[in-house]
Amino acid sequence: MHNDIAEVLHHETTILSRLDAMARDIMRDYKDKPLTVVAILNGGLILMADLLRRVQLPLKIETVSVASYHGGTESSGTVTFNQSRLPDLSGQHVILLDDILDSGRTLHAIRERFAAECHPESMRICVLLRKLKERSCAVSSDYTGFDIGDEFVVGYGLDYMGRYRNLPYIGVLKPEAIAAPTTP
Numbered sequence: 001m002h003n004d005i006a007e008v009l010h011h012e013t014t015i016l017s018r019l020d021a022m023a024r025d026i027m028r029d030y031k032d033k034p035l036t037v038v039a040i041l042n043g044g045l046i047l048m049a050d051l052l053r054r055v056q057l058p059l060k061i062e063t064v065s066v067a068s069y070h071g072g073t074e075s076s077g078t079v080t081f082n083q084s085r086l087p088d089l090s091g092q093h094v095i096l097l098d099d100i101l102d103s104g105r106t107l108h109a110i111r112e113r114f115a116a117e118c119h120p121e122s123m124r125i126c127v128l129l130r131k132l133k134e135r136s137c138a139v140s141s142d143y144t145g146f147d148i149g150d151e152f153v154v155g156y157g158l159d160y161m162g163r164y165r166n167l168p169y170i171g172v173l174k175p176e177a178i179a180a181p182t183t184p
């Protein structure tokens with residue numbers, strides 16, 4: 001797995017200390033407010049576990065499962081909800097949590113659907129990574145771990161064809177690993 005990585009962008013220690021700061025910002029903003037954090041699966045899984053254990057507030061956790069990538073390194077453009085039951089968010093201040101803000105389609109689609117069907121009090125967006133590029137949908141993040149260039153990265157929740165999510169750091173894949181994945 002590690003052999004497929006050309007360059008490490010952010011090491012685990014750097015990520016975790018950034019999460020400490022993000023958690024402090026969230027605690028400051030949501031003290032005394034009913035907070036539900038909705039993690040977007042599967043990419044938001046690792047961030048959810050590490051970030052929310054640092055947030056010392058009586059929050060609730062929900063998940064939503066969507067697919068917007070179908071195997072490659074380019075977004076498909078359509079966002080499919082893998083579940084029919086959405087969380088009831090009435091009266092709740094909500095943070096949507098995802099691994100990365102890329103084209104913006106995923107977070108845009110979830111935010112629109114939640115606004116129409118789940119009745120949250122407010123909604124904000126938190127991502128570990130924000131790609132600096134022009135987005136297809138107007139979405140901005142309220143809490144951001146790191147800004148990165150427009151390149152394909154893996155690790156810390158981010159996958160290529162379902163793999164590499166469990167890398168503890170964020171790295172750039174070698175071109176040969178994209179061309180021919182070594183792991184069966």
Ligand code: IMP
Nearest residue numbers: 043075101102103104105106152153158
């Ligand atoms: P969107 O283009 O903002 O809708 O991003 C959709 C999803 O694409 C994200 O939640 C990620 O799961 C995935 N994605 C976007 N960029 C990358 C990347 O560089 N590596 C791995 N997954 C990515």
Ligand code: MG
Nearest residue numbers: 041042043069
């Ligand atoms: Mg994903």
